[in-house]
Amino acid sequence: MLLIRMNHGSAYHLDRKLSDAxxxxxxxxxxxxxxYTVDHGRTTYRYARIRPADPADxxxxxxxxxxxxxxxxxxxxxxxxxxxxxxxx
Numbered sequence: 001m002l003l004i005r006m007n008h009g010s011a012y013h014l015d016r017k018l019s020d021a022x023x024x025x026x027x028x029x030x031x032x033x034x035x036y037t038v039d040h041g042r043t044t045y046r047y048a049r050i051r052p053a054d055p056a057d058x059x060x061x062x063x064x065x066x067x068x069x070x071x072x073x074x075x076x077x078x079x080x081x082x083x084x085x086x087x088x089x
Contacts, residue, residue: 001013001014001015001030001087002014002027002055002084002085002086002087003084003087004048004050004061004063004082004083004085005082005083005085006063006079006082007080007081008079008080011034012034012036012048012063013029013030014028014029014030014034015027015030015031017053018047018069020054023051023052024049024051024052024053025052025053025054026047026048026066026069027047027048027050028047029045029047029048031046036077044067045065045067046067047065047066047069047071048063048064048065048066049064049066049076050062055084056084056086057084057085057086058084059083059084060082060084061081061082061084062080062081063078063079063080063081064076064077065077065079
């Protein structure tokens, strides 16, 4: 499991990598630890696109949130950079 502590103060727990391409990885949120919503809870974002796809502990990643693993780019939310902490399940 990855814990990403964002530079702006929030944190995301990512459970497993679903895919990777071009240096980016699509990760599933840990369901009991992280959810991001917009539109007063009508749209739920439970996936993150991060670069690099397989970050090392203590390294910085770039993060975009996605409502589904194959969501079109215009629905992604840029969240900036954060630092990774790797935890065993």
